[in-house]
Amino acid sequence: MVRPPLTAQERERGERLGRMLREARGPRSMTEVAAEARVPVETLRKIESGRVPTPAFFTVAALAGALGISLDALVADQILTG
Amino acid sequence: MVRPPLTAQERERGERLGRMLREARGPRSMTEVAAEARVPVETLRKIESGRVPTPAFFTVAALAGALGISLDALVADQILTG
DNA sequence: GTTGACCGGGATAGGAATACCGGTATTGTT
DNA sequence: AACAATACCGGTATTCCTATCCCGGTCAAC
Secondary structure, eight states: OOOOOOOHHHHHHHHHHHHHHHHHHTTSOHHHHHHHHTOOHHHHHHHHTTSSSSOBHHHHHHHHHHHTOOHHHHHHHHHHHO | OOOOOOOHHHHHHHHHHHHHHHHHHTTSOHHHHHHHHTOOHHHHHHHHTTSSSSOBHHHHHHHHHHHTOOHHHHHHHHHHHO
């Protein structure tokens, strides 16, 4: 019954994910994208900044939908970059 | 500062996700798929059974990878079914 | 009758989601 | 120049939830 703390790699992976989402957002505002994804801005901010390294699946899915990017591509780039 | 409890819809969404993963697993054993995805079997079981309705993004990504299914398809079916 | 696969409950540590606050920088307005 | 609005950031606090383990039980196959 442990749930070990997140490793450094997992945190880095989260930071990469955040950077990808940030990049996909482009010139749009956080407020706009968050509203469209129906996710609180605070949550988007924490994910983009990597302060939430392992966000929930449906949260990322909603953001990817609002950003018009593919989840599979997100994971693929993740692997390529990581 | 609340984090409201999960709604009934969110739990149902989790159950649908679990059913889709279960279906994608086909005749393979949980043990085998979990090992390939590098996810503890207990975690896979809880997700498939819907007892963990909002699993982490990377967990689902790893399972989808081991199952050879697309995350986007998973979300799309989610919407269609939901 | 042991092995393998699945289930459900219980326990626990660590983290996600969310809200609020103050701060900074930019842009536009009067 | 002073001001307001907008966008973003970092920190803090709180509730609820996930990830993980352990255990006993069931059912089928061999």
